[in-house]
Amino acid sequence: MPQKFSFAGQFVNPDLEWALLAAIISDPPKYWETLDSLPPGVLTVGQAAYEIIAAAVEAEKPIPPIDTLNTVSPTPDPSLAARELANLYQKRLLAQMIQPFTEKLRGEIKADELIAQTEVELTRIQTAIREMRSGQAMSVADLLPEVLKEMASRQQAVMETGTVAVGLPTGISRLDKMIGGLQTGLHILAAEPGEGKTSLALQIAAKVAAQAPALFVSFEESLTRLCLKSVCQQANLEMKRFFDGNGDLAQLNTAIKEYGSRLKAFYLIEGSSRLTVPQLKAKALQILARHKTNQCLVIIDYLQKWASSRREFSEFRHIVGALVAELRDVANRLNSPILVISSQNRGGQGSSFMTSLKESGDLEYAADSILFLVKSKRPANPPARAVDLHVSKNRFGDTGIIPLIFRPTIGIFREEAKF
Structure with missing residues (x-):
């Protein structure tokens, strides 16, 4: 059976992923420089290796050998590579929406209903991209327990130190x-x-x-x-x-x-x-x-x-x-x-x-x-x-x-x- 064409599959670059990981292994501080550009989902083939590297760097331990990377040349600009992989990830999100949309165009669905579905999906993708750039968005209701915990922590710190500085x-x-x-x-x-x-x-x-x-x-x-x-x-x-x-x-x-x-x-x-x-x-x-x-x-x-x-x-x-x-x-x-x-x-x-x-x-x-x-x-x-x-x-x-x-x-x- 022929494989189904994947539009999202056009926006991957395994070689760049491996080259980025090789660069981090050769210069571990680059992990911190690229951290914000590589949330879960950005890497398609190197996520498991990246998690091994991350665990070692954050624990300040030697990075264990990773066989897949033995013959890979490091990318000369890890930050640029990380941004490019993040850009591909965003394109994959859009492609995952566009492919079902084009398939539905050939079906019986009414145009106004398809537009409504597309708007909902586009909002979801925009949210995912925004959260990738600025951190996870959370409702006020979800944040309230954390607020209470932080205020209690501040009060405890003031009691323990005898000062009024919460910072x-x-x-x-x-x-x-x-x-x-x-x-x-x-x-x-x-x-x-x-x-x-x-x-x-x-x-x-x-x-x-x-x-x-x-x-x-x-x-x-x-x-x-x-x-x-x-x-x-x-x-x-x-x-x-x-x-x-x-x-x-x-x-x-x-x-x-x-x-x-x-x-x-x-x-x-x-x-x-x-x-x-x-x-x-x-x-x-x-x-x-x-x-x-x-x-x-x-x-x-x-x-x-x-x-x-x-x-x-x-x-x-x-x-x-x-x-x-x-x-x-x-x-x-x-x-x-x-x-x-x-x-x-x-x-x-x-x-x-x-x-x-x-x-x-x-x-x-x-x-x-x-x-x-x-x-x-x-x-x-x-x-x-x-x-x-x-x-x-x-x-x-x-x-x-x-x-x-x-x-x-x-x-x-x-x-x-x-x-």
């Missing part, structure tokens, strides 16, 4: 009380040059790393400098002395032994023009899997420097806007906060106006919270100086001003009453 804690108690800690979403930190943006971000990252992974992406400073700055913050050592060659190495060695283990969940990435948002997301997913947790903090230092390396639009504000939108999507995908350091435009430096954010339009609307470090006229004992942390936008509650003291020689901020 990841910043270590600044008044800020945690005001914004509820760094919750899932996009958070902006801005100030004029030299006001301590990087120092505050490092301080927050080290605090978070005590309970969840923190990933700091720097387009400004070298990783060794950031590492030294973080250790000096923890040990109250003056970083400049070590860079000038005048520091006490015995003190530094003691600090590294004492505080190094506390920073095991604190990761640094040196940003470059080659770094993409999908690669950043892949790194974060890999770190989450390594620590067997479901939330982390990502810090970008700084936004405009990263955006300047991108060329997808002619106008810089559009480039910044696209980058902000991508980062917000990643925050939601990771269920984690992303703290983005931003520069201020020349006319707004030193202020706490949201319009002072360089290329401010998209930042102002996309951010869940916007923080500014602003010089204060309050007295302080030099070299310490008074600084106000302005919470100018807060999607989670009130706005306000938090008085801080900044000790630039050590690089730490403290609430004024705590000095």
Whole structure:
């Protein structure tokens, strides 16, 4: 008996599937970069092998030999291959609808009934494609038990820690009380040059790393400098002395032994023009899997420097806007906060106006919270100086001003009453 023609069968590419799997085996971190493009159904011949690979990568174990892939050459661009396979999957869904439709055209069914059936099926396919792109759609009724569970978990966390931060804690108690800690979403930190943006971000990252992974992406400073700055913050050592060659190495060695283990969940990435948002997301997913947790903090230092390396639009504000939108999507995908350091435009430096954010339009609307470090006229004992942390936008509650003291020689901020 002749086999029945399958229209959907025209939209498969087994060779590309095997080449993609071979690429992941040769470079396991590519698994994380392609993860979102490969939900169940995308692979037609390689799903079983993919599940073996996934189990090994997520457990951080060696990938066992897969005989089928012994002679397969890896694809040079796994991300492109994954997107192409996802596109074929979407076409298969459409083909599965079109073939029965064309067969029914030859039958006795009335045209209006066939159109109605087609509309229902097309809606189902559109839903499947949308869910593939954005995650599974669920009704509010189905989500309510999960909401109750999450609220109970937050309440339990507050009871256990004695803090009011339901998000990841910043270590600044008044800020945690005001914004509820760094919750899932996009958070902006801005100030004029030299006001301590990087120092505050490092301080927050080290605090978070005590309970969840923190990933700091720097387009400004070298990783060794950031590492030294973080250790000096923890040990109250003056970083400049070590860079000038005048520091006490015995003190530094003691600090590294004492505080190094506390920073095991604190990761640094040196940003470059080659770094993409999908690669950043892949790194974060890999770190989450390594620590067997479901939330982390990502810090970008700084936004405009990263955006300047991108060329997808002619106008810089559009480039910044696209980058902000991508980062917000990643925050939601990771269920984690992303703290983005931003520069201020020349006319707004030193202020706490949201319009002072360089290329401010998209930042102002996309951010869940916007923080500014602003010089204060309050007295302080030099070299310490008074600084106000302005919470100018807060999607989670009130706005306000938090008085801080900044000790630039050590690089730490403290609430004024705590000095």
